[in-house]
Each structure stands twice: as structure tokens, then as C-alpha cells.
Amino acid sequence: MGKSFFICTSSPCLERRLDCQKIHNYLIVNGWQPVKKFTRADLIIINTCSFGKIEDNGSIELIRHYLKSKLHSAKVVIAGCTPVINPDRLSQIGPLLTISPTTLNKLDKIIGAKREFDSVAEPNQILPSDVSYKPLLKCLLLARSLVSSFVMHLDGLSIKKCVKSTRNLINYSLSLKSLVHPLLLFNKNRLFYIRISRGCLGDCSYCAKKFATGSLISNPIEEIVNTFNKGLDAGHRMFFLLSEDIGCYGKDIGSGIVELLNALFKIGKNKEFKIAISNLNAHWFIKYYEQLKGILIENENKILFIQVPIQSASNRVLQLMNRHYSIEDLEGCLQDIKQRSPSLNLTTDMIVGFPDESESDFEKSRSFLKRNRFSFVDIFGYEDRPNTLANKMNNKISREVIEKRRFDLLKVQNKNTSQKTVLKKLVEISRSIDSL
Secondary structure, three states: OOOEEEEEEOOOOHHHHHHHHHHHHHHHHOOOEEOOOHHHOOEEEEEEOOOOHHHHHHHHHHHHHHHHHOOOOOEEEEEEOHHHHOHHHHHOOOOOEEOOOOOHHHHHHHHOOOOOHHHOOOOOOOOOOOOEEOHHHHHHHHHHHHHHHHHHOHHHOOHHHHHHHHHHHHHHHHOHHHHOOOOOOOOOOOOEEEEOEEOEOOOOOOOOHHHHHOEOEEOOHHHHHHHHHHHHHOOOOEEEEEOOOHHHOOOOOOOOHHHHHHHHHHHOOOOOOEEEEOOOOHHHHHHOHHHHHHHHHHOHHHEEEEEOOOEOOOHHHHHHHOOOOOHHHHHHHHHHHHHHOOOOOEEEEEEEOOOOOOHHHHHHHHHHHHHOOOOEEEEEEOOOOOOOOHHHOOOOOOHHHHHHHHHHHHHHHHHHOOHHHHHHHHHHHHHHHHOO
16 A cells, blocks of 8 residues: 545534644654545545534535545545444445544554554644645535435425425525624634643533543643643744533543633733634533633633533523523623623524424524624524434424524524624724734
8 A cells, every 4th residue: 555645524623623634744754645636545534524414414425426536445534523423324335444533543553653643743723735625525516416316306396395495595595694703714724723622521412422522531731831832932823722612621630721711811911812712611601600700801802702602592492402501690691791891702502493492492592692692603403413312302393493493593693793793893803813
């Protein structure tokens, strides 16, 4: 076997893309050479996403595409979350070499490594030249598959169904601006990533990602602070703390997120930078709020954004989700911090159509978004994922109702963040970053 390789990912997930960057660096130090065209590669690494059914289907189509045109002798390794979350989909293709986010060191045996994977330093940047990000190719392959399916079932389609599909497409197009994260759109290639932990301590009933990422493993504060300091010394001014759940950081090593943030902002006290605090589970945000608010207020101008996933504003649904907090406690914290730090960028995630979500439950989420303005809201329609507790629940909501509720929330977010507001935010952020 030769020693040329090609790495691609269809996943927008920053954690998995950083994994791909480490795999690239690992192969380089083991004497392998990257190639731009996968048809010339002796080893092809395909990073998959299994967040939902569309991601599943897109990943499968991407794998088939590469298998069809690769060198006959080339090895293909499937990475990412699909090998753990949805192995049945992969088995439909045939026997494949697989690794997961917690078993990346299996590559040592696959390539006969002289330098072990675990000995390679964690990367701090994701370079487009090293990892081929293929969202457009995945979409095109998926669209081709859907068109083929559409043609095959054309005789069974009614005019009513066609009109309904067209209406949904128009509604989706009108809501696209609500899907653009203004705080990350132009910043991803400027970011200096610091992975502070892997895995989480949550037991969310809808989440399959935890099967792939495992339980919490935190990096020592000293190591994180040293990495941050080196980034500052090297001239980096945009930082992203990477974690599946930043709020539970340190629970396994006798530390915590409050101690970590205090240490980072102390090191950077007299320096100009911005830092993104992502995936702060609302449970931990409430638990540590009294300690966190002083840090957030004092360092407001150094925070790019803070993401607190809410998921639902109905306590009944939150209980079904195993989210372990009340919406009243959360809203009290959010309103307090916005009053004290009005320019702090808060973002969140919402899920609509969770099993047994009533119209009353949904209305609570819609009213919550109307009352609380966020810089960005990621709105997801619930999907069953293999082996989750929610997958086994009764009273599932129809896909038609889920999409309607999702569009309704997107409309609310559209009103909260007008096109003018989004463009203004982009300009402000771009100027502030360029001045750092």
C-alpha cells in the first residue's frame, strides 16, 4: 500500500472537524502525503455526521460516491458519529473499516503507525487546505438521490402533495436568513480552537451523540491556560472553547468552568481578544450563574458569544427531555445578565415537535422567544435517533406539524433579528476583530 491520503468531512460539527485536522497531522508525522484528488489516494478518511436523518443520508451518499471512484487498492476508513449511532446504515453498504470519536487511535493498527495517535498534539486550527469540507457535494448527491426517488414514485404523487412540497420549500427559503449564524459566518477560519474536554455528563432523552463521544474527560486547567497563552503570544485574537458540554467541564478532575474562565481572563486581562463560549447546558448555567455573572459582566467586551441551549420553554417537555432545570429559573438568569450586560451576545438552540409536545407546550416556546431576544437561535425539528429514550416514547408528532412549528419559530426569530440587524452585527463584529 502506498502512503498518500485524502480526508473529507460532510459534518459542520467543529469537534469532529478538529478530529479530522488531528488525523491529518498524525498521518503527516507518520510519513504520509496528502493529495487533493481522492482518486489518487491510497487511504481515504470520510468523516460522517449522524445528527439526523438528512445527515445520515448525506453521509451514506458521500461514502458511496468515494467508494465508486477510488483506487481499487485504496483503503477507506469511516470516521465520525455514524459508525456508533447508526451502524445499520453503514452495514447496508457492506463491510467497512470504522473508527469513532473515542477510538481514533485504532488508526495506529490500520496504517502500521510508527508514531501513535495519542502522542500527537491536539491541533488549534482547522485548515481548509488540510481537511476537505464537502457540504455542497453532500447536498448535490443527496438531491440526486431524492430526485431519483421522486421520479420512481411520480405516478403516486398527487397535485396536492406537489403544492404542499412547493409551499414548504418557499417557506424554508424565506426563513434562510434565520439559519445564518452572524457571529461565526466569517470567523471560522480565524478561530484558535482550544479543546477543553470531551464527552458530557448529560442524559438527554433525545441525544444520540453521547453514544459516540462518551462520558466526560476534561483536560487540566494548566494545559488549557498554557495553550491559550501560546495562542495569544502567537498573535491569535479569536478563541473558541471546544467541548460537548462546557458547563460540566472539570467535574471529573475536581475543577470547574468558573475556575477555568477566571484563569483565562486573568491571563488575558491586559490583552485584546474575543472568546466564544459554546454548549453551556442551561442546567450548568443556572447552577453556576451567581459565580458566572461577575465574570461575564467584567469581560463582556472579550466574549464573542455565549451559547446556552434551551431546547424548550415548557417545563413538562423539559422533564421529558431529561434537561433537569425549570424555564423560570433559566429565564430569570437570562434576563438578569441581559440587563446587566445588554451588549452580550447570547445564542441558543430550540427543539420543536418533541414526542407529546402539545400546542400549549409549543406556544410556551414561541412566547419565550418573543420575550427573550437572542443574537442567534438554532431551531431543530425533533427526529427519532437510534437507541435513545425519546425514540421509544409514544405520542409522536407528525412531520407536517413539526415543520410548521419550526417555521413558526423561525418567523419569530426573523422578526427579532431583522436583515438590517444581522448585517449591522456582521459589520460591527468584522470591524472589532480586524482592530484586535
